[in-house]
Amino acid sequence: MEFTEELSQQRKSDQERAAVLANPGFGDFFTDHTAVIDWTAGTEGVSGTWANARIEPYGPIALDPAASVLHYGQEIFEGLKAYRHADGTVWTFRPYANAARLNRSAERLALPQLDEGAFVESLRRIVQADIDWVPSGDGEALYLRPFMIATEAFLGVRAAREVSYRVIASPAGNYFGGELKPVGIWVSHNYARAGRGGTGAAKCGGNYAASLIAQLEAEENGCKQVLFLDPFNNEAVEELGGMNVFFVMKNNKLVTPRLTGTILEGITRSSIIQLAQDRGMEVEERTITLGEWREGIANGEIQEVFACGTAAVITPIGVLKNGSEQIGDPEAPAGEVTMALRTELLGIQTGVVSDRHGWLEQLA
Ligand SMILES: *Cc1c(COP(=O)(O)O)cnc(C)c1O
Numbered sequence: 001m002e003f004t005e006e007l008s009q010q011r012k013s014d015q016e017r018a019a020v021l022a023n024p025g026f027g028d029f030f031t032d033h034t035a036v037i038d039w040t041a042g043t044e045g046v047s048g049t050w051a052n053a054r055i056e057p058y059g060p061i062a063l064d065p066a067a068s069v070l071h072y073g074q075e076i077f078e079g080l081k082a083y084r085h086a087d088g089t090v091w092t093f094r095p096y097a098n099a100a101r102l103n104r105s106a107e108r109l110a111l112p113q114l115d116e117g118a119f120v121e122s123l124r125r126i127v128q129a130d131i132d133w134v135p136s137g138d139g140e141a142l143y144l145r146p147f148m149i150a151t152e153a154f155l156g157v158r159a160a161r162e163v164s165y166r167v168i169a170s171p172a173g174n175y176f177g178g179e180l181k182p183v184g185i186w187v188s189h190n191y192a193r194a195g196r197g198g199t200g201a202a203k204c205g206g207n208y209a210a211s212l213i214a215q216l217e218a219e220e221n222g223c224k225q226v227l228f229l230d231p232f233n234n235e236a237v238e239e240l241g242g243m244n245v246f247f248v249m250k251n252n253k254l255v256t257p258r259l260t261g262t263i264l265e266g267i268t269r270s271s272i273i274q275l276a277q278d279r280g281m282e283v284e285e286r287t288i289t290l291g292e293w294r295e296g297i298a299n300g301e302i303q304e305v306f307a308c309g310t311a312a313v314i315t316p317i318g319v320l321k322n323g324s325e326q327i328g329d330p331e332a333p334a335g336e337v338t339m340a341l342r343t344e345l346l347g348i349q350t351g352v353v354s355d356r357h358g359w360l361e362q363l364a
Helices: 014-022 095-108 116-129 205-220 267-278 290-299 336-350
Strands: 033-040 049-057 075-077 080-084 090-093 141-150 162-172 183-188 225-229 237-240 244-249 253-257 282-286 302-309 313-322 325-328 360-362
Touching: 033 116, 049 116, 075 095, 075 205, 080 116, 080 336, 090 116, 090 336, 095 116, 095 141, 095 267, 116 141, 116 162, 183 205, 205 225, 237 244, 237 253, 244 267, 244 290, 253 267, 267 282, 267 302, 267 313, 267 336, 290 302, 290 325, 302 336, 313 336
Parallel strands: 183 225, 183 313, 253 282
Antiparallel strands: 033 049, 033 162, 075 141, 080 090, 080 141, 090 360, 141 162, 225 237, 244 253, 244 302, 302 313, 313 325
8 A cells, every 4th residue: 555645844843852752651642643544435336445545744633523433432443562673673563463453343343444564554654754753762662553433424323434544653651650560450340341242352442431430440449450350250350451461370370361252352462372382381261260369369379460461561460459358469579470471572572582473573
């Protein structure tokens, strides 16, 4: 796909950009450009087409107030990072896996399929236009946020016939800020993020909208994140609002909830499964209940627990708060296996550990 390019006349000055990059935070600042591709449905027997692939200045989107994304939430997104390596080149991690997942989400949300090559090209073009925004500090990256929205102005309920795919980019520091301290997690009993036949396995804004009230509940109880249980029996561990969960067991074993259709399949999750197997660990994808968590911490079967996702990479979980019950130790330091996997994964992403699985893709 050919992209046209209209460069911004209002690029941030070197000084303004340097001020942002000195303390990027997460998701607070955006680069000078955005990538866009528009889709229009075909007519009877003719498939829809993607057109007008372009890089344009970052700025507000003109949307008709009747655009269906604003009413029925027909939206999906992705998240991945561009890492600057020591030699100045910029790489991203398993972008074809993100492209494939975007298309799985698109299918579930009745949005059009986007060619995987066009997806990766859109990342390449925005990173090349905004290359000076890719930070080089330890643990820093340029977070890329591709998303697809229904733009058709139509209040009837059906899949939109006009759609827009976009990519924005945001320099990112450490997701949880500061040092890598184990976080406290709140068990949600009042709310679920997914249900049978629902959108739990799709990366869509609606899932996040549904999780926010549980996140507020977590914060009221002094926790950073929420753990959702399976919506059927309220027993099996599923995932956090935006991260998958792993348990380091004794005897060199790793356990993570199996993909049931209500869990989002993280690319970090599948990479960790591979890295653990490479280390000779046995990896089980299976049902793990809250009861097993409680007993495993008590009898030493479970040695470490961590959460993972692109934004925060790997984050140790200290304590699980289940109502007034506390499982684990809020003061426990990050576990050894957790830290080793984190160091290895970050090492591959940042180019200091050999990329033996061919996961890196050069963007610039
Ligand atoms: C994006 C996401 C994850 C993590 O996926 P990664 O590909 O590892 O970033 C986990 N759970 C949910 C609900 C997500 O949206």
